[in-house]
Amino acid sequence: MGLPDVGLVGVIATTHIVSALGMEEAASVESELMPPIAVLHDGLPHSPIRIFHKDTVLAVLSETAIPAPVVQPLAKALVDWSKNRSVKMVISLGGLPTPERQELTLENIRIFGAASTPTALEMLKNWDVEALKRGFMVGPYALILRYAAESGLDAIALLAQSFYEYPDPEAAAVVVSRVTEMLNLKVDVSELLKKGEEIRLRARDVMRRTQQELNRMKKSQEYDLPLYV
């Protein structure tokens, strides 16, 4: 899953994977709830949320910010669709907003995980990904985990420490390296890192609109400390 969230980590990571693996467009999300947008590629209109595939891997990618009121029905639809298609595991790629991100270099960006089921949690452990044990998750990935849990679907979220309000290609590279290692796929991230500044420049408008939607979702609640331990 590559949906717009903090640092656009999931979108940048998934775009890189789709391109590096040469994945092909297989399906798209069509909904009256989405804003009336067509994304033009080579002169032809596409849905802003598309699903790509190669072999047994599917990738969901959104090229536009998801309006806050659409997050819930979209998460539900993606989980139901995955369940109907007998998807084995849903992996959401994203960022974990970190105020001290500016001080972190590529080498010391840490990656955390969250899981929908005890089985998925065990998988995180086997993959040596530290699980988020307490706290709040806000946004599309939070709901994907909840709906997946309800329907018994194994889902995980892989979240790299990232900027909240700036596109973060370095965090995306960390996530790409980890997820492709987990899935035994070969994807080189050197090009992604080399083009980092250019990606930051290109991603400004999507980031700006995503930040507006994150504010509406009250994403900053992820910084809140929980009441009980």
Place this chain on the structure above:
Amino acid sequence: MVWERRRRRDIFDIIDEYFEEMERASRELFESLLGGRPSWDVSERCLEPLTNIHITPDEVIVRVDLPMVKPESIKVRALGGNVLEVSADMNRTISFNDFGITHRRGEFCGFKTKIRIPLPVDMEKMTTKFARGFLEIRLPRKRREGVRIPVE
């Protein structure tokens, strides 16, 4: 019918409607302020950078994302009325064509933005730092002389 409808519209419905209306209006205002104009200016040949303001008890911290810029070209100017102007030249010219857009003409060779600081600050004591593509501007907040109240 009219009477029934009025009866059902109790104070809670009115409050709900009021808040819905407020939210809708603020969303539209937000859209008109931020989303209604492009992030580029062909006549000035510049792009608008992503900017965020963080307020701490002592400082206002402004962070500006400035990818692909020449560090030595970054300028920060304090204009009147608590407004800062940040500009920088990019290390190469970018055109609409680089974004795959062929129906617009124009190219961009720098970033430029004006930032209104929302609180009284001491512009004279501004410090700036540019690292890893981010400009950080720190402005100490102006303090009024407070009254110390003893805690018993």
